[in-house]
Structure formats: structure tokens, C-alpha cells
Amino acid sequence: MTLSALADPTRRAILARLATGEASVSELAEPFDMSLVAVSKHLKVLEKAGLISKGREAQWRPCRLETKPLMQVDDWLEGYRQFWNENLDRLEAYAAALQQEGGADDRSK
Amino acid sequence: MTLSALADPTRRAILARLATGEASVSELAEPFDMSLVAVSKHLKVLEKAGLISKGREAQWRPCRLETKPLMQVDDWLEGYRQFWNENLDRLEAYAAALQQEGGADDRSK
DNA sequence: GCGTTATTAAACCAATAAGTTAATTAACTA
DNA sequence: TAGTTAATTAACTTATTGGTTTAATAACGC
Structure with a gap:
């Protein structure tokens, strides 16, 4: 609700x-x-x-x-925070990989 | 939305x-x-x-x-997190005060 | 008690939401 | 090509939402 x-x-x-x-x-x-x-x-x-x-x-x-329900929303979000941190990690890893490649392997159309 | x-x-x-x-x-x-x-x-x-x-x-x-909108909800909550932390602080302060008083000043009906 | 101020209740209306069934589109499988 | 599976679109129903106006309730100031 x-x-x-x-x-x-x-x-x-x-x-x-x-x-x-x-x-x-x-x-x-x-x-x-x-x-x-x-x-x-x-x-x-x-x-x-x-x-x-x-x-x-x-x-x-x-x-x-009253803050209680807002805190509950916060708790509910907790399950997804983990999820988006994973995604950020992947992004960072990807960025790092690009960095290392130095754009040498650019296969853009 | x-x-x-x-x-x-x-x-x-x-x-x-x-x-x-x-x-x-x-x-x-x-x-x-x-x-x-x-x-x-x-x-x-x-x-x-x-x-x-x-x-x-x-x-x-x-x-x-997709996590972006959830992150935005998280951001929106940020403004209120401060608020409920204040409240928790007040509660803690109150509890501490009670502790110190030792219930000596109880003016309950 | 009387008028004023603050708020809620009641009755109503239009738009949206959440579901249904039936029909359509699109891609696979034989 | 015909039939099957996956998903969407269309048309419709019902309930809920967000607003309105008018009336009622309740506490104040005189």
C-alpha cells in the first residue's frame, strides 16, 4: 500500500x-x-x-x-541494491578491459 | 511513473x-x-x-x-534517510536520558 | 449563542487500471 | 504449406482513483 x-x-x-x-x-x-x-x-x-x-x-x-513505511521501502530495495552493484561491477570491469585494450580491438560497424 | x-x-x-x-x-x-x-x-x-x-x-x-529506475527510487529515499536517522538519534538520546534518570522522574498518569 | 475558521463527509463524475475473451502477428517444426 | 507455440492487439467490463461541489462537524472569538 x-x-x-x-x-x-x-x-x-x-x-x-x-x-x-x-x-x-x-x-x-x-x-x-x-x-x-x-x-x-x-x-x-x-x-x-x-x-x-x-x-x-x-x-x-x-x-x-512517519518514517516506518519509508524504511520498509528502503528494506525492499535492499534486495535489488546487490543486483545493481553487480551490474556496476560488470561495467567497471568492462571499462577497465577497454582501457587495457587501448581500442586496438574495435569491431564497431 | x-x-x-x-x-x-x-x-x-x-x-x-x-x-x-x-x-x-x-x-x-x-x-x-x-x-x-x-x-x-x-x-x-x-x-x-x-x-x-x-x-x-x-x-x-x-x-x-533494469536497475536505473530502482536506483532513482533509492536516490529519492536519500532525502528521507537523513530524516529517519534524526528520529533514531532522538530515540537513542531519549533512551539514554531515561537510563540516566533511572526512572526517578516518571510523571506518567 | 453566532459567526468564522479548519476539517471531514457525501454524492457525484471522468479517467485510468486491471482483468477478461477473441482475434492477430510472427516464428518455429514437420 | 499447415499446424503449433509465443506474444501482442483490440474490444470490452468492472473497480479504483483523483478530482469536483455541497453539506456537515467541531472548536474558536466575541
């Missing part, structure tokens, strides 16, 4: 904003060219995904970033 | 499979309880997102994992 919550650019922008500190719903909505209601819905999606939590302070609902 | 491609569990399973090596469309479809056509569509989504590439070998289209 985390990934689908993160799939929307508005929601990612909201998270980026919240990384700089708490903010109320209307504060969060301000930069966007859409209704407050729409933003409120985005916040609900983020909340259900556990990516934010809402407090209550009088009539405001200060939102703050 | 990467994140929305990653939002679907079938597609993530496909990527996981491809992390173990190339596979044809039908091979990729085999474990799923859905039509080959459906899987083919998932593959197209993954391809458009640059998460896989397809070769051609006779009547097969061997698919392989």
Missing part, C-alpha cells in the same frame, strides 16, 4: 513538505492548485499507508511524517 | 523473479493465477517505466531487470 500512496506526485510533494516539519491541512494544501478537500483526501491516503500521522490541536490537525 | 509501476504486487513479484535472471513472458506468467495477456500488460507497464527491457530470441521475448 505504501508504494501506491507514493505513486502520486501531489502526495510525494506533501511528504517533502512534511520532512521540513509539521503542518496543518490548510498549510499543506496552500501550494496546490486543487481544492482543500482533494488535499484532505490525499492526506487520508497517506495516513492509511502510515506515511503520516495527524494530531489534534484545537481546530487544526497538525500532520507529521 | 516508476512508483506507480511498483505499486502493483504482481509487478513486484515479476521484478523479484527477474532479479534471479532473464525469463520469457510465459515463464514469468506461469506462477500467476491470471491470463497470459494480463501478465503481458504488466510487463508493458514495467517496460514503459524502464524497469525491464525485452529482447527477442525467435518467438520469445526474454525480459530482464
